[in-house]
Amino acid sequence: MGSTIEGKDIRKLVIACDAGMGSSVMLAGQLRKTLKKQPVAVEHTPVDAIPADADVIVCHAGLAERARRGAPDGAVVVPFQVFIGDPAVDRVVKAIKDGGAVGA
Template sequence: MSTIHGSDIKKVVIACDAGMGSSVMVAAQLAKRLKPYRVKVEHTPVNEIPDDAKLVLCQDFLVASARKGAADAVILGFQSFLGDPVFDQVEAAIRDGGHLAD
């Protein structure tokens, strides 16, 4: 199990499956939410997660694939592109200094 403290999050990677437009929308919305905290949000295919990724968000069914490319990162899955609690959890950890764990 990996963990990360909110103050250590400088970038969030949204990983998707083959260029899904919905995940681009999620990345844009999350970038807007995290802008006040100076956290960058990056969108990438699940098989191209950057080596420096410390926090990866993806749909639940992609978590296993994301772990293959980012074994040291905290990887959190979500079910819904809109209003999923994981997005609130990420923002709260960054804002309040909490921990996230996969």
């Protein structure tokens, strides 16, 4: 808890989900489009299979603890409440595009 990363240092953004896959797949697609001009890979993975090179993990608040347990050291977990238009996700996008810190 408490880790932060500068938006310019984010190279891999992971959308972690549980079994459902529908809404989080849409969010991953939306973020890929939004960030296509940025040097950031956006991946969609199960919460129990977060890749070791993830910098930021975005997941529904109900999955945040599981994501933190599976996240690599130094990765920032950003929980959100709604899949589309959540302010937490918007802050991550803004930090990647405009600079600034992303923190847990």
